[in-house]
Amino acid sequence: MTTLYVSDDHSAMLHLWRRSNVRDLRLLRFDAHCDLRGLVIDRARKLGAARFDPRLLEGHVDGGNFLSHAVLEGRVRSIRWAFGPYGGRDRDLGSVAFCSDLGQRWMRPLRSPWVPLEFACCIEAETLAPIFEGEDLDLDFDFFASRLAPHDSIEPAIEEFFRLEWSVQPGSVFLARSPMYCHAVGGRVERFIARLRERFSATVVELPAPPRAKRPGRIERMGYRVDRWLRKITVGQ
Numbered sequence: 001m002t003t004l005y006v007s008d009d010h011s012a013m014l015h016l017w018r019r020s021n022v023r024d025l026r027l028l029r030f031d032a033h034c035d036l037r038g039l040v041i042d043r044a045r046k047l048g049a050a051r052f053d054p055r056l057l058e059g060h061v062d063g064g065n066f067l068s069h070a071v072l073e074g075r076v077r078s079i080r081w082a083f084g085p086y087g088g089r090d091r092d093l094g095s096v097a098f099c100s101d102l103g104q105r106w107m108r109p110l111r112s113p114w115v116p117l118e119f120a121c122c123i124e125a126e127t128l129a130p131i132f133e134g135e136d137l138d139l140d141f142d143f144f145a146s147r148l149a150p151h152d153s154i155e156p157a158i159e160e161f162f163r164l165e166w167s168v169q170p171g172s173v174f175l176a177r178s179p180m181y182c183h184a185v186g187g188r189v190e191r192f193i194a195r196l197r198e199r200f201s202a203t204v205v206e207l208p209a210p211p212r213a214k215r216p217g218r219i220e221r222m223g224y225r226v227d228r229w230l231r232k233i234t235v236g237q
Contacts, residue, residue: 003172004202006193010035010140010176011066012207017075025070026078026118028131028170030161031140032087032148032181034121036079036096039068041119043098048072048119050112051097061210063178064094071117078118078135082125084157086149087142130165136172139196141189142181151183158192162199173200 005016010031017025038053048071050056056065070076089095122128131137144157173196177189197204 002170002200002202004193004196004200004204005172005174005207006177006204007175007207007209008177008179009210010063010178011061012210013138013174013176014061014066014070014075015210016207017070018073022075024077025075026132026135027076027080027138028128028135029079029081029138029140030084030125030143031081031138032083032142032146033064033092033140034081034083034089034096035064035067035140036071037065037068037094039065039071040097040099041117042114043100043119045114046116046118047114048117049114053094063176068096072112072115074115077116079120080128080135081119081121082128082143083121083123084125084143084146085123086146086153088121088123091148125161125164131168131170133168135168135170136174137170138174140176140178140181141185141192142178144192145182145185145188147181147183149183154183154185154188158188162195166199169200173202 005013007013038050038056039048040051041048050068050072053065055062056068061069067076067079071079120128144161145154149157175193175196182189193204196202
């Protein structure tokens with residue numbers, strides 16, 4: 001039986017995992033954002049660590065870094081991330097870093113040991129699908145309805161998702177509505193939830209709202225913009 005967990009804020013998932021003390025999750029993600037701010041990944045060695053990011057190191061949790069906390073706490077060990085044509089690191093402010101990035105040649109992870117993490121990312125959902133045995137499905141509605149996307153792309157993106165073959169039934173599906181990052185879509189997201197429930201014969205659980213996150217300060221936002229500039233002059237995603 002699949003459980004479909006739903007919340008407006010994606011960081012509610014970390015609080016669920018902490019309450020349940022889950023370990024070693026493997027996630028197939030469809031999300032315009034990586035939600036791994038403050039993390040650096042060595043994809044060749046399959047490792048992740050915290051770099052200098054005050055919000056992450058001081059324990060602040062928000063929708064942009066909840067997965068970084070989950071990785072460092074040993075709750076997530078594998079991430080396959082599809083970000084779509086209107087997402088990805090180049091469009092993210094405060095995104096995940098790779099050891100191959102230009103900026104990482106002189107920035108070393110701070111205050112965190114390396115932890116195991118398998119990571120892959122691409123634009124197209126079809127490249128990562130189908131779901132593997134033992135993976136859970138993690139969705140953010142901004143993958144389909146990002147404010148950067150034209151309105152007429154939303155329904156085709158949703159229909160393309162439901163045409164994917166799901167030979168393996170995920171034990172859990174996590175969905176964030178993310179109204180701050182999506183077009184005002186009316187009842188579309190609730191219809192999407194109803195279709196997920198039907199597709200996976202799922203029980204729907206509405207998660208409580210997480211504690212309000214502290215907003216990044218001006219200096220932090222400036223640092224994220226520098227990181228994004230460095231990513232843009234580095235080759236590839």
